[in-house]
Amino acid sequence: MNKKKHIIIIGGGQSAAYAAKEIRNIDASSELTIISDEQTLPYERPPLSKDYLLNKMSIEQCLFFPESFYYDNKIKVILNTKIKEVDFNEKKIRCENKKIFTYDKLLIATGAGNRKLKLNEKDIMPDDNLIYLRNSEESKAIKKKLESSKNILIIGGGFIGLEIASSSSQLGKEVTILERGNQLMGRVIPEQVAKLVQDKHEENGTKIYLNVQIKEIKKIGNSYEVILDTEKKFITDLLVIGVGSLPNTNTFKDSELKIDNGIVTNEYSETSIKDVFAAGDVSNFYHPFYNMHIRLESYKHAQNHGINAGKNILGRKTSYSAIPWMWSDQFELNLQMTGLCNDYETIAQRGNDFKEGIIYFFLKNRRIIGACGIGIGGSIGRDIRLAGKLSEQKTKVTKEILSDKNNKLNKII
Numbered sequence: 061m062n063k064k065k066h067i068i069i070i071g072g073g074q075s076a077a078y079a080a081k082e083i084r085n086i087d088a089s090s091e092l093t094i095i096s097d098e099q100t101l102p103y104e105r106p107p108l109s110k111d112y113l114l115n116k117m118s119i120e121q122c123l124f125f126p127e128s129f130y131y132d133n134k135i136k137v138i139l140n141t142k143i144k145e146v147d148f149n150e151k152k153i154r155c156e157n158k159k160i161f162t163y164d165k166l167l168i169a170t171g172a173g174n175r176k177l178k179l180n181e182k183d184i185m186p187d188d189n190l191i192y193l194r195n196s197e198e199s200k201a202i203k204k205k206l207e208s209s210k211n212i213l214i215i216g217g218g219f220i221g222l223e224i225a226s227s228s229s230q231l232g233k234e235v236t237i238l239e240r241g242n243q244l245m246g247r248v249i250p251e252q253v254a255k256l257v258q259d260k261h262e263e264n265g266t267k268i269y270l271n272v273q274i275k276e277i278k279k280i281g282n283s284y285e286v287i288l289d290t291e292k293k294f295i296t297d298l299l300v301i302g303v304g305s306l307p308n309t310n311t312f313k314d315s316e317l318k319i320d321n322g323i324v325t326n327e328y329s330e331t332s333i334k335d336v337f338a339a340g341d342v343s344n345f346y347h348p349f350y351n352m353h354i355r356l357e358s359y360k361h362a363q364n365h366g367i368n369a370g371k372n373i374l375g376r377k378t379s380y381s382a383i384p385w386m387w388s389d390q391f392e393l394n395l396q397m398t399g400l401c402n403d404y405e406t407i408a409q410r411g412n413d414f415k416e417g418i419i420y421f422f423l424k425n426r427r428i429i430g431a432c433g434i435g436i437g438g439s440i441g442r443d444i445r446l447a448g449k450l451s452e453q454k455t456k457v458t459k460e461i462l463s464d465k466n467n468k469l470n471k472i473i
Contacts, residue, residue: 065090067373068153068161070143071169071308072096074104074359075340075366077124079167082370084133093136093161095153100196101127101137106359108199109223110389113206114230119196143311148333165335165373168323169366170308172341172357177215177301179274189282190299193220205298206231213286213296215274217244219388220302222257225266226390235266236294238286242271247304248386250401252409252420253432260391305357307342320344322355327379329369339369349381349452350400358386383448392436398448399430408462410443411435416465419443426456443469 067083067090069076076094083092096102103122111117130137142156146166153161174192176183186192189209191201202224206212212228214221217239225235239246243254258268273289277299286294307322318324318332322344329337329345338345340362344355356365361384368380387396393414404422410433411418417435421428431447433440446469450457453473461467 065164066162067092067165067167068163069094069167069169070146070153071167071171071340071342072098072100072102072137072139073169073171073340074102074124074362075169075171075369076167077102078363078366079169079339079370079373080130080135081125081133082367083374084135086371086374086376088134091136092134093138094130095138095141095143095155095161097140097142098195099140101125101130101139103196104359105195108196109193109220110227112199113203113224113227119200122196145311146315148315148317148336151335163335166337167329167369167373168312168331168336168338168342169340169369170311170342171362172305173308174301175304175306177274177303179277184277184301187279189297190277190279190284190301192301193224194305202298202300206233209297210234211236211296212298212300213238213284213294214300214302215286216302216304217241217268217270218247218302218304219245221300222261222390223388224300224302225261226264229261229264229266230391235261236296237261237266237268238272238274238288238294239268239270240272240274244268244270249395249397250420250422250432252407253395253397253418253434256418256434257390257393257395260393264391305341307344307355309342320353324353327381328372328377329365329380330372337369337373339365345380347381348379349383354384356384358384360385383452385444385448393434394437394440395432395434396440396444397430397432398444399428399451401430401432404429406459408459410463410465411440415439417443419447421447421459421462423457423459423462426458427451427454428457428462446470446473449473 107117144154144156211234214237275289276287278285284299323338325345341357347354371378385398401422406423408421414436417439419433422430428451
């Protein structure tokens with residue numbers, strides 16, 4: 061009698077959950093285990109900076125699947141367990157609690173962790189009123205602090221910082237954002253949309269400082285004083301830091317696993333080691349459409365990449381070539397982006413106000429390489445999705461066609 065294969069997934073996020081689901085959709089017999097250092101079953105992270113802080117969702121409502129899903133599908137979930145090392149030659153996983161697991165196939169879906177703010181060569185570590193946001197426990201801490209804090213200072217003008225700023229402002233708090241770049245969301249979002257977002261925040265009372273350098277952070281009682289290199293000072297009840305993230309690869313840094321801005325994988329989620337796969341935020345994967353390696357951090361990517369890994373783990377060779385897509389909700393506005401909005405020749409604008417939606421298309425060789433828009437509710441969603449399809453199909457278009465809202469994008473496909 062053949063021994064059952066044991067598939068182990070390290071990580072308890074979206075990629076892990078959806079990889080497990082896909083594996084069970086195809087293979088009902090293999091042993092399947094998720095090992096997570098979280099205290100909770102896999103859950104959505106986007107609400108942690110938005111709906112959870114605004115009391116619109118509970119952590120329980122953020123779960124991808126209920127506990128019964130894992131039980132019914134014979135998926136063993138081991139929580140609150142940190143991995144010490146993985147012996148890829150012996151196919152053994154050693155945990156900090158001394159437990160050892162043996163696998164036949166391994167998926168690494170450890171995600172990304174907060175990049176620490178560094179001042180004078182030292183990492184600024186979290187404290188009672190100094191918080192980074194990455195998981196549910198940190199979100200709970202921010203929510204609790206918001207009950208008593210009057211003014212919030214956020215270091216970092218990326219998605220997380222802006223979403224927390226939006227939530228805090230809606231709760232009646234005084235909000236200040238310090239960003240070292242010359243625009244908000246500078247690593248991802250084009251400047252045209254970033255400026256619209258900045259205007260919206262400032263209209264709601266948020267004070268935004270760009271091009272700043274932080275010199276020092278001092279703890280004064282239960283408050284913090286943040287001093288810029290210009291000697292300008294800020295005092296805050298609650299300091300939230302969001303200065304990016306790093307792939308969680310420390311466990312494998314001394315191993316033979318190829319790591320370069322994440323675990324390097326091909327388009328089939330395969331790593332440099334046989335029977336070892338990686339997916340989601342931790343993976344620097346080859347994208348056949350763009351002909352380069354990319355590391356993405358987005359809700360949709362984490363889900364789709366996990367599903368892709370699940371297929372490939374079971375031998376169903378499936379290339380991952382999904383066009384990137386991400387979104388952010390701030391105040392009543394919805395921001396969405398598809399593709400990559402760089403390395404372009406021409407820009408086309410469609411729409412002139414938030415009600416109808418404003419979208420910028422980025423073109424090269426008369427093809428859409430990316431599109432980014434913002435609007436109220438679902439005003440831009442359909443055209444952003446269609447822009448992604450036009451990009452994927454390499455359909456040739458003109459700036460004039462895209463700029464005219466009378467030209468329906470679904471008629472071009």
